[in-house]
Amino acid sequence: MREVSVTRLSAAIRDAVILANTVMTPDIQRRLEEAQNQETGPVARAVIADLLENAAIAQAEHIPMCQDTGLVVVYLTFGQDVHWVDGEVEAAINDGIRQGYREGYLRFSVVADPLRRVNTRDNTPAIVHYRLTPGEGVHVDILPKGFGAENRSRLAMLKPSDGQAGAEQFILESVRVAGPQACPPFIVGVGIGGDFERVAELAKEALLEPLDTPNPDPYLADMESRLTDAINAMGIGPQGFGGRTTLLGLRIKVGATHIAGLPVAVNMSCHSTRHLAFDL
Amino acid sequence: MGQVSPRAALRLPLDAARVARLRAGDQVALTGPVLGARDAAHQRMRDLLAAGKPLPFEIAGETIYYVGPSPAQPGQVIGSAGPTSSYRMDAFTPELLALGLRGMIGKGRRSRDVTRAIQSHQAVYFGAVGGAGALLARRIRKQEPVAWDDLGAEAVVRLWLKAFPAVVINDVYGGDLYDNVMGADGAGAVDE
Numbered sequence: 001m002r003e004v005s006v007t008r009l010s011a012a013i014r015d016a017v018i019l020a021n022t023v024m025t026p027d028i029q030r031r032l033e034e035a036q037n038q039e040t041g042p043v044a045r046a047v048i049a050d051l052l053e054n055a056a057i058a059q060a061e062h063i064p065m066c067q068d069t070g071l072v073v074v075y076l077t078f079g080q081d082v083h084w085v086d087g088e089v090e091a092a093i094n095d096g097i098r099q100g101y102r103e104g105y106l107r108f109s110v111v112a113d114p115l116r117r118v119n120t121r122d123n124t125p126a127i128v129h130y131r132l133t134p135g136e137g138v139h140v141d142i143l144p145k146g147f148g149a150e151n152r153s154r155l156a157m158l159k160p161s162d163g164q165a166g167a168e169q170f171i172l173e174s175v176r177v178a179g180p181q182a183c184p185p186f187i188v189g190v191g192i193g194g195d196f197e198r199v200a201e202l203a204k205e206a207l208l209e210p211l212d213t214p215n216p217d218p219y220l221a222d223m224e225s226r227l228t229d230a231i232n233a234m235g236i237g238p239q240g241f242g243g244r245t246t247l248l249g250l251r252i253k254v255g256a257t258h259i260a261g262l263p264v265a266v267n268m269s270c271h272s273t274r275h276l277a278f279d280l
Numbered sequence: 281m282g283q284v285s286p287r288a289a290l291r292l293p294l295d296a297a298r299v300a301r302l303r304a305g306d307q308v309a310l311t312g313p314v315l316g317a318r319d320a321a322h323q324r325m326r327d328l329l330a331a332g333k334p335l336p337f338e339i340a341g342e343t344i345y346y347v348g349p350s351p352a353q354p355g356q357v358i359g360s361a362g363p364t365s366s367y368r369m370d371a372f373t374p375e376l377l378a379l380g381l382r383g384m385i386g387k388g389r390r391s392r393d394v395t396r397a398i399q400s401h402q403a404v405y406f407g408a409v410g411g412a413g414a415l416l417a418r419r420i421r422k423q424e425p426v427a428w429d430d431l432g433a434e435a436v437v438r439l440w441l442k443a444f445p446a447v448v449i450n451d452v453y454g455g456d457l458y459d460n461v462m463g464a465d466g467a468g469a470v471d472e
Contacts, residue, residue, distance in 0.1 A: 054412040054416075058414035063350070066410075067359065067364075102314075179388060
């Protein structure tokens, strides 16, 4: 058994939310640089140049890339032989977020209730997912999620007979209706399978995958590649001003489902998708 | 490889003559005062107008920037300050255009009610680059509170822009850059 203090978790999350919001991930940076070389239209080129310059300014001046510094989603994966000490795990996670959002001058974007809408003024609570593994390790993924893209996400309970073609049609339609307000070029997380709840989780988990690592399942890798080409052929382009770069990455995650079901979820995310992972 | 096209300088506040020179797809650099306001501030404007009460600021001739900036660090004018999605303000917008609102800056499509009102009231809708909040913050030279401080990031503020990059989306002639790119009922249509 290994003892881990929740104060370490708290401090690491404080640092991680600041870093995630101010430094673009290297995989997105590389994709934008590639896109810059592929685009020929002046407006598309101007937008991508702005996004790269934006990332450079944010990093140099320690200010958020995007003013929507997100609702924080935390994935805490820990070994079943870990014993948490010095306090409550979830309270520690929220303490880290509270400190990080205050000290990092990040925006408070959370309301305590969806209808009465009073801002909590510290960007808590986070959405926390716990996953158990064998052993004594602790792995944390944080995903501060902006809502420009989140609002354009969709979920469908398809029939098994809709098959791969039906799933692909729903994914393409979802990206098309997301449109310019979801801040293209996009990163798209797709979940297929599970149930109503699990499929949305799969779609969000797909956003944690690095863009430059191919899907280990060749069937899904092939599907991702065809969807990527079809989305880029839509012509939406950076910010919806037209161009070849509508998508920076698309990842599919699948899960076991019921004999009667084919759930599909499309979690839209933007060029400023913020993800940071660390071990404790 | 293509060139990054130049952006035409455009002074604020706007008037009918300046707006009439703009066409969907034009790249501009905006200099002058705007009001920063988003969801909660628009709800309050509607509530006051519905109650027959005056707004605490003048709307006629204004340009509203749909923005909820991150907090300014010591020594900074403003934090990250990119556009938020405009369609969430669509329900409030025709009424403000009728009061003389002349310009809007945001991102993404507007409803047909809004684009029609933009045309009939001789106004303009600009798109700014969503997610470029650090870059755009450098093009904001001054910030002052105007109303409703209690709304935090959603309070109404006066912002002075300096060569702020934007693209004309909807012009007074019915032009729509998104329609040109994606078709009238194409990507991101917001009418249900």
